[in-house]
Amino acid sequence: MTRLVTTAGPASHRFDAxxxxxxxxxxxxxxxxxGEWHGPDGRHGLIxxxxxxxxxxxxxxxxxxxxxxxxxxxxxYLPDAWVADMAAACAAFxxxxxxxxxxxxxxxxxxxxxxxxxxxxRHFSRPxxxxxxxxxxxxxxxTVPGMxxxxxxxxxxxxxxxxxxxxxxxxxxxFAAGAGxxxxxxxxxxxxxxxxxxxxxxxxxxxxxHGARVFADEIHAxxxxxxxxxxxxxxxxxAAAAHTVTATSASKAWNTPGLKCGQVxxxxxxxxxxxxxxxxxxxxxxxTPGVLATTAAYREGGAWLDEVLAYLEGNRALLAGTDLPGxxxxxxxxxxxxxxxxxxxxxxxPPSAFFAREAGVVMTxxxxxxxxxxxxxxxxLAMARPVLAEALDRLxxxxxx
Numbered sequence: 513m514t515r516l517v518t519t520a521g522p523a524s525h526r527f528d529a530x531x532x533x534x535x536x537x538x539x540x541x542x543x544x545x546x547g548e549w550h551g552p553d554g555r556h557g558l559i560x561x562x563x564x565x566x567x568x569x570x571x572x573x574x575x576x577x578x579x580x581x582x583x584x585x586x587x588x589y590l591p592d593a594w595v596a597d598m599a600a601a602c603a604a605f606x607x608x609x610x611x612x613x614x615x616x617x618x619x620x621x622x623x624x625x626x627x628x629x630x631x632x633x634r635h636f637s638r639p640x641x642x643x644x645x646x647x648x649x650x651x652x653x654x655t656v657p658g659m660x661x662x663x664x665x666x667x668x669x670x671x672x673x674x675x676x677x678x679x680x681x682x683x684x685x686x687f688a689a690g691a692g693x694x695x696x697x698x699x700x701x702x703x704x705x706x707x708x709x710x711x712x713x714x715x716x717x718x719x720x721x722h723g724a725r726v727f728a729d730e731i732h733a734x735x736x737x738x739x740x741x742x743x744x745x746x747x748x749x750x751a752a753a754a755h756t757v758t759a760t761s762a763s764k765a766w767n768t769p770g771l772k773c774g775q776v777x778x779x780x781x782x783x784x785x786x787x788x789x790x791x792x793x794x795x796x797x798x799x800t801p802g803v804l805a806t807t808a809a810y811r812e813g814g815a816w817l818d819e820v821l822a823y824l825e826g827n828r829a830l831l832a833g834t835d836l837p838g839x840x841x842x843x844x845x846x847x848x849x850x851x852x853x854x855x856x857x858x859x860x861x862p863p864s865a866f867f868a869r870e871a872g873v874v875m876t877x878x879x880x881x882x883x884x885x886x887x888x889x890x891x892x893l894a895m896a897r898p899v900l901a902e903a904l905d906r907l908x909x910x911x912x913x
Contacts, residue, residue, distance in 0.1 A: 527567075527896050530567055531899070532557055532559060533557075535560070536557070540565065542560040542563035542565055558868065559906070560874055561892045562874050562892065564847075565769055567896060568823075573809065574805045574809050574813060578771075581805075587801065594803050594804060595620075596616065598619075598621065599620070599775070600616045603616040604811070605814075606733075609733075610733065610741075612744045617784070618778040620776045620791060621775065622794050623772040623773065623802075624774045627797065628757070630660055631791060633693060640662075641692030643664050643693050644683055644687065644695065645664055645667065645882070646669050646678055646679070646696075647666045648702050648881035649697065649702075650697060650701045653697075666884070669703070674842070675703070675842060676700075676703045676851075676884075678711060678715065684721070692725060693725045694719060698712075698728065699844075699847045701729075701731075701732060702849050703842060704844020704845055704847050706740040709743055712748045713748060716748065716749055726757070728745040729759055730744060731764050732847040733765075735764060735846055735847050737821070737825055737844070737845060740845035740846055742846065745758065754779075756779055759775070759777075762805075762810060771799055771805050772802045773798055824848050827893045827897055828844070828893065830897060831893060831904065834904045835908065836908055838856050838857045838911055839853060839854055839911070844893075849890050850890070852890075854887055854888060862877045863875075863877065863887065863889045864876065864877035864889050865877070873891075875891050876889060877889060891903075
């Protein structure tokens, strides 16, 4: 395969040297899945821009923790002391970054956010009640409820002022019809929204009106840009704290999804007690190396995270400055996921299929994110800037053909 050629200029950051060939050789799903592509001008190799993971090498503190696991044979069942240390590191990081330090005793390990979600549905929502999901949404949130015998109610997010917003009236109607749990993803995947305090307060009013619950997916919390700042939903009011189960992980911000360690944060005494009685199975699959690596990320990975955020700012600027005729582009305020609205192109086929065939860029099709996402695609920006420049060049060429 040929090395990607770009007009982005000489490498100025260590991440710039990460070629597509290097990523394919690494064997990740994001890069090994797409396969071959032969473009109209002879370019080779699909660019993987669909899976929500970063291409950047992990923080040295995380790598050291994983090496220490191997060297110390730390692959046994997870001891309570390591869980407590991870919980303390997580709480301290959240306090420093977001101004809300949860009680470490209420921070519990899970393998991932989806495990936290299924446990929350089963143990913290009314038996048999429907799940309310604003869409477009993270794809598994559309399919997992049916796997655990729950109805899903999609509440499409209106497009207002060039961005998606929550449809509070639709959420209210869903609760009035008997739904019991709202999935609130903030920062939002796939649209990149970071919801304001005012929006979160409006959510609380609706939830409280119906005695419902909230599953707060805050896995992208550390990944915000510009003037956007993440506000933990459970920290916005006593009412929100009383009806929320929060899930997060270091996996997005520190690029460790394969280490299988997330956190559930319980924000009231009753929920903490209920989790203590019901959460064993959800916790049991958490990986010991993941807990130790997560502890290192929260405690020692701040400088690496800040470097990544600065690099992603540059990638956001590159996207914002690229002319993609016919597309409405949402540059994310949070996450590293951009939304490209292709409805104006009149393609007659899913836009992801068009761009994979004509541009060799593999993105998540919006229809997989719910009916409200149909006609759009999700583009992962967390790649080397020269590779992103090549991807955007290809998209632009396909649009102009």
